[in-house]
Amino acid sequence: MADDKLSYVRGEMIAAEQPPVSNRSVAGWLRTNLLATPKDVVLTILALALLAFTLPAIINWLIVQASWVGSDRSVCATIAQGGIQPDGWKGACWAFVHDRFQQFIFGRYPIDERWRVMLVGALFVVLLVPLMIPKLPHKTINAILLFVVFPVVAFFLLHGGYFGLPRVDTPLWGGMMVTLILSFVGIAVSFPVGILLALGRRSHMPIVKMFCVLFIEVIRGVPLIMVLFMANVMLPLFLPVGWTIDNFLRAVVGVALFASAYMAEVIRGGLQAIPKGQSEGADSLGLSYWQKMRLIVLPQAIKVVIPGIVNTFIGLFKDTSLVAIIGMYDLLNIIRLNFADTTWITPMTPLTGLVTAAIIYWIFCFGMSRYSAFMERHLDTGHKR
Amino acid sequence: MTDNAVTAPPPKRETTSLIYDPKVRSIFFQVLTVVVIIVSVMWIAHNVSSNLARSNTASGYGFLNGRSGFDIGQSLIAYSSDSTYGRAILVGFLNTLLIAVTGIITATIVGFIIGIGRLSKNWLIAKLCTVYVEVFRNIPPLLVIFFWYSGVLAILPQPRDAIHGPLSTFLSNRGLTFPYPMWGEGASAIPIAFLVAIVLAIVFGFWQKKRQMATGKQLPTGWICAAIIIGLPLIAFIAAGSPLTFDYPIEGRFNLSGGGTIRPEFVALYLALSLYTAAFIAEIIRAGIKGVGKGQTEAAAALGLQPSKTTQLVVVPQAFRIIIPPLTSQYLNLTKNSSLGVAIGFPELFSTGSTTLNQTGQAIEMISIMLTIYLTISIVTSLFMNWFNAKMALVER
Numbered sequence: 001m002a003d004d005k006l007s008y009v010r011g012e013m014i015a016a017e018q019p020p021v022s023n024r025s026v027a028g029w030l031r032t033n034l035l036a037t038p039k040d041v042v043l044t045i046l047a048l049a050l051l052a053f054t055l056p057a058i059i060n061w062l063i064v065q066a067s068w069v070g071s072d073r074s075v076c077a078t079i080a081q082g083g084i085q086p087d088g089w090k091g092a093c094w095a096f097v098h099d100r101f102q103q104f105i106f107g108r109y110p111i112d113e114r115w116r117v118m119l120v121g122a123l124f125v126v127l128l129v130p131l132m133i134p135k136l137p138h139k140t141i142n143a144i145l146l147f148v149v150f151p152v153v154a155f156f157l158l159h160g161g162y163f164g165l166p167r168v169d170t171p172l173w174g175g176m177m178v179t180l181i182l183s184f185v186g187i188a189v190s191f192p193v194g195i196l197l198a199l200g201r202r203s204h205m206p207i208v209k210m211f212c213v214l215f216i217e218v219i220r221g222v223p224l225i226m227v228l229f230m231a232n233v234m235l236p237l238f239l240p241v242g243w244t245i246d247n248f249l250r251a252v253v254g255v256a257l258f259a260s261a262y263m264a265e266v267i268r269g270g271l272q273a274i275p276k277g278q279s280e281g282a283d284s285l286g287l288s289y290w291q292k293m294r295l296i297v298l299p300q301a302i303k304v305v306i307p308g309i310v311n312t313f314i315g316l317f318k319d320t321s322l323v324a325i326i327g328m329y330d331l332l333n334i335i336r337l338n339f340a341d342t343t344w345i346t347p348m349t350p351l352t353g354l355v356t357a358a359i360i361y362w363i364f365c366f367g368m369s370r371y372s373a374f375m376e377r378h379l380d381t382g383h384k385r
Numbered sequence: 386m387t388d389n390a391v392t393a394p395p396p397k398r399e400t401t402s403l404i405y406d407p408k409v410r411s412i413f414f415q416v417l418t419v420v421v422i423i424v425s426v427m428w429i430a431h432n433v434s435s436n437l438a439r440s441n442t443a444s445g446y447g448f449l450n451g452r453s454g455f456d457i458g459q460s461l462i463a464y465s466s467d468s469t470y471g472r473a474i475l476v477g478f479l480n481t482l483l484i485a486v487t488g489i490i491t492a493t494i495v496g497f498i499i500g501i502g503r504l505s506k507n508w509l510i511a512k513l514c515t516v517y518v519e520v521f522r523n524i525p526p527l528l529v530i531f532f533w534y535s536g537v538l539a540i541l542p543q544p545r546d547a548i549h550g551p552l553s554t555f556l557s558n559r560g561l562t563f564p565y566p567m568w569g570e571g572a573s574a575i576p577i578a579f580l581v582a583i584v585l586a587i588v589f590g591f592w593q594k595k596r597q598m599a600t601g602k603q604l605p606t607g608w609i610c611a612a613i614i615i616g617l618p619l620i621a622f623i624a625a626g627s628p629l630t631f632d633y634p635i636e637g638r639f640n641l642s643g644g645g646t647i648r649p650e651f652v653a654l655y656l657a658l659s660l661y662t663a664a665f666i667a668e669i670i671r672a673g674i675k676g677v678g679k680g681q682t683e684a685a686a687a688l689g690l691q692p693s694k695t696t697q698l699v700v701v702p703q704a705f706r707i708i709i710p711p712l713t714s715q716y717l718n719l720t721k722n723s724s725l726g727v728a729i730g731f732p733e734l735f736s737t738g739s740t741t742l743n744q745t746g747q748a749i750e751m752i753s754i755m756l757t758i759y760l761t762i763s764i765v766t767s768l769f770m771n772w773f774n775a776k777m778a779l780v781e782r
Contacts, residue, residue, distance in 0.1 A: 033508035040507045047509045207415040211422065221763035222756060223721035225735055230756075233748045237436050238429045318525035325728055332528055339535060351536040358524045358532070365523035 062355075065091030071099060076346040083346065093352040096344045103338075104356070107174015107329050113166060117177055120154045124184075132371065134378055147188050154181075170248035174329035176360070178248075182255050182320040182330070187313055189256040194263025199293065201268055212264070219261035224319050225326075228254040232326045251323045259316045266308035270301035303379050310372035314365045321361075332357050433749070440746070448745045449474075455740055457732045459648050470741050477737030478758060484654055484733060485720040485762075491659035492719060493712075496666025503671050514667065521664035526722050529661050534653035534729045545636075553633050560652060562634045565645035569628030578621035585617070586610040650731035654723065662719045666712065673708035674700060705777055713770035717763055734758060 022028040034044045067075045067085070076093035077083025085091075097104075106114050127146040130136045158181075161167035173181075200212035219227060231254035235245050274297055282292035302309070324333035335353040338344055403409050437444065449471035456466050461479045464472060502514035521529070539558055542548065547557035555562040593606050622629070632645070677700050685695040724735035734755060742751040 033506070036506060043505070043507050043510050047507075047513055050513075205411050205415045205418075208418050211418060218756075218760065221760040223724040223735065223759065225724045225727065226752075226755060226759060229735075229739065230752055233742070234752065237433050237748060240432050241435050241439055314523070318523075321525040321527045322725070324527065325725075332525065332531070336531065336535075347540045350531075350539065354528060354532050354536045357528055361525055361528065362520070362523045366519065369523070 061090060062092050065089065066094050067091055068094050069098070070095035073342075073344050073346050073349075076344070076348050076352075081346065091348065092355065093344070093346060093348045096338070096346075096349055096352055097356050099344070100338055103175060104331060104334060105176045107177060107334055108172045109168060109174065109177070110166075110172065113160070113168055116157045116160070116165070116168075120157050121177075123150060123153065134375075151185070151188065170246055173248065175334045176331045178323075178328065179317075179320050179331040182252060182323065183313075183317045185252050186255045186259045186316045186320070190259035190263045190312070190316070191309075193256070193260040194267055195298065197260060197264035198267040198271060201264065202271055216261045216264050219258055220265065224254075224258050224322050227258045228322060228326050230254070231257070247326075247328065251326060251328055255316065255320060255323070258319070259312065262312050262315070263309070266305050266312055267301065269308060270303075270305035271297065273304045274300050306376050306379070307372055310368055314368050317364060317368070318361065331360065444747075444750065446750055448747050448750070451745070453741070454744070457737065458730070459651060459732060470745065473737045473741060474734070474754065477732055477734040480726075480732055481720070481723050481734040481762075484651070484658065484723045484726065484731070485716075487655055488658040488662065488719050488723070489716050491655070492662040492666055492715075495659060495663035497670055499663060499667035500670030500674070503667065504674060518664045518667050521661050522668070526657060526661045527725050527728060529657040530653055530725055530729060533656050534649065538649040538653055547636070555634055555636070558649065560646045560648040562646045564631035564633045567630045567632050569630065571625035572628045574621045574625050575618050578618045579614070582614045582617035586613045589613065648731075650726065650729050653729055654726045654731050658719055658722055658725075662715055662722075665715050665718075669708055669711045669715065670704075672711075673704035676707045677703045702777075706774075709770060709774045709777060713767065713774075716770075717766055720762055720766070721759065 074083040282296040321332040544557040547555035685699040726733040727736040
């Protein structure tokens with residue numbers, strides 16, 4: 001008892017040693033991450049060579065040589081091409097993008113009426129942002145406002161013809177606005193329809209099941225252009241003589257049908273991942289089919305397939321660019337329209353325009369994929385294997 | 386009071402309303418579905434027939450024998466504007482297959498390299514591959530096609546200032562011109578030798594497997610098969626007296642003459658679809674390899690297998706099971722995306738089909754033809770990949 005304090009036992013904790021120099025110094029990092037084996041050395045050198053070859057050229061084109069201000073093609077053309085740049089000049093023509101940016105966003109929408117588009121855009125942001133932040137309350141009302149009330153308001157605002165607003169027909173719509181409208185409608189329609197189709201495909205009623213399988217497989221088996229083309233060519237044939245259907249509406253129908261079939265397959269994957277016990281448990285509680293689906297099965301199934309759902313949304317957003325082929329002026333096509341415009345026709349215009357479009361599409365798609373990763377972490381209840 | 390119990394009505398099972406009987410409900414809903422479908426199909430059929438009657442369009446597939454009257458820039462079989470519509474569609478179909486096969490091969494190779502690269506321990510390589518995947522996954526394929534077509538290939542010099550490549554190739558805004566091989570007499574022996582070589586290689590493969598099972602001895606099968614497949618046609622080539630000459634492109638004053646040309650439409654579509662799909666394939670390969678448990682690699686190391694053998698015999702066969710189903714759908718996506726060629730005027734199935742439709746006005750017939758062809762491609766690919774998948778699947782007890 002007397003000697004519970006042993007003189008050779010240290011009384012206090014010692015501070016943790018620093019990791020060995022080889023692990024914490026820059027040289028150590030380089031050795032483990034870039035130069036671990038002879039093969040790595042070769043690969044690193046090759047990669048550096050590739051970067052040294054491409055990066056300066058890209059930065060040079062994008063920023064250093066780029067032409068930033070100007071009002072016509074002369075600032076982006078060499079002297080031989082009738083411009084002011086020295087011969088052999090190669091650089092981005094940002095002056096063109098700056099000059100035409102309004103058109104990229106609104107298409108040929110009348111300038112005096114563009115406040116309507118901006119108002120719709122602002123409404124959309126105001127309704128979407130609270131829905132995307134998990135902490136904020138009143139999700140149901142918010143969702144109803146966004147997916148039921150907002151489309152109606154947006155239609156009347158954009159199309160006009162009522163309440164003293166001048167009418168703006170859909171052929172005048174264009175640019176980013178068309179891309180966003182098509183994606184929004186596609187998403188808003190494909191999600192519920194996809195759920196119904198997925199439930200139908202797993203239904204025990206053979207006729208309903210057969211119909212759903214047929215619809216899903218036919219749509220998934222053909223390219224989107226084919227579906228859009230069918231909507232464009234066949235829909236007018238399917239309607240009674242004398243009825244016409246708006247071109248824009250045809251594209252919307254095509255995109256929505258296409259996305260629904262893909263969404264159905266994603267959701268079916270989620271439904272298959274939910275153990276049968278969940279469904280049987282709901283049955284034993286006396287829930288009806290729709291209660292069972294709404295309260296027990298679908299919430300779990302959808303949570304499992306969030307990445308797949310967002311991938312479908314991203315795919316849909318990218319695929320809206322195909323409406324160019326049936327003659328609509330979405331973001332990509334309105335940019336391409338300018339390539340033949342004599343005001344800005346230079347060898348550098350197409351590349352600049354396409355790079356601009358790529359950056360815009362990239363920001364939207366990358367944003368969606370990051371948000372999906374965030375939601376996946378947020379909804380993870382630790383049941384993952 | 387026993388007779389009371391006798392006279393009392395037999396205890397009846399409590400009947401519920403028929404509405405709650407699942408069988409009745411199921412039949413009711415199915416009948417409802419059938420009625421709705423039949424009514425809408427009849428309505429549509431009526432509208433279609435009255436619309437067609439109004440526009441005086443004859444129905445039927447007779448138009449396929451008519452003279453097409455349009456030219457096609459690139460064709461694998463003989464075609465001129467005097468050929469029939471049917472042949473034009475065939476040309477388009479072959480071009481779709483061409484772009485699909487070349488694109489799938491390239492996309493798989495590039496995707497495999499990028500996917501492995503993302504798993505590399507080398508920081509720089511992994512980051513570069515990540516950048517590649519994130520860039521291509523998040524932009525539309527149509528934009529990539531336009532990027533190559535109007536952004537890169539269209540600003541190449543005119544044919545008279547064409548860029549000289551190695552082996553007498555020329556790169557200009559008309560495409561890539563190269564020496565065209567001209568086969569002489571006796572050249573038919575080479576493809577025959579090639580087919581024989583493939584059969585021999587397969588037979589050899591089976592024999593070597595049997596031998597390994599019996600004796601445990603291995604032969605370098607891969608190398609021997611490669612030697613057979615390359616060697617036999619080579620011997621046939623020399624035996625037939627090297628019947629090969631080249632038609633070299635000659636630089637004229639304004640244009641290039643002679644040689645074969647790969648048109649920029651094909652190059653743009655091929656590059657765009659390959660590079661775009663490669664990003665998705667890379668992710669599939671990465672997920673597949675990561676999906677093989679760490680324990681498998683450790684167990685292989687414990688058995689004393691070398692790292693290369695571990696990859697070859699333990700990781701890759703198991704990763705394949707995870708990879709095949711999503712890979713199939715990427716292959717199908719690439720095939721379907723080949724229809725984007727219409728945007729830059731590459732004459733694939735959709736492009737020639739819609740030209741035919743515009744000229745003849747036979748909407749329903751043309752759409753049914755294109756629909757059938759695309760669905761057939763999808764189904765055949767799916768069936769083949771399902772068979773392959775079943776063959777590779779884990780045999781569980």
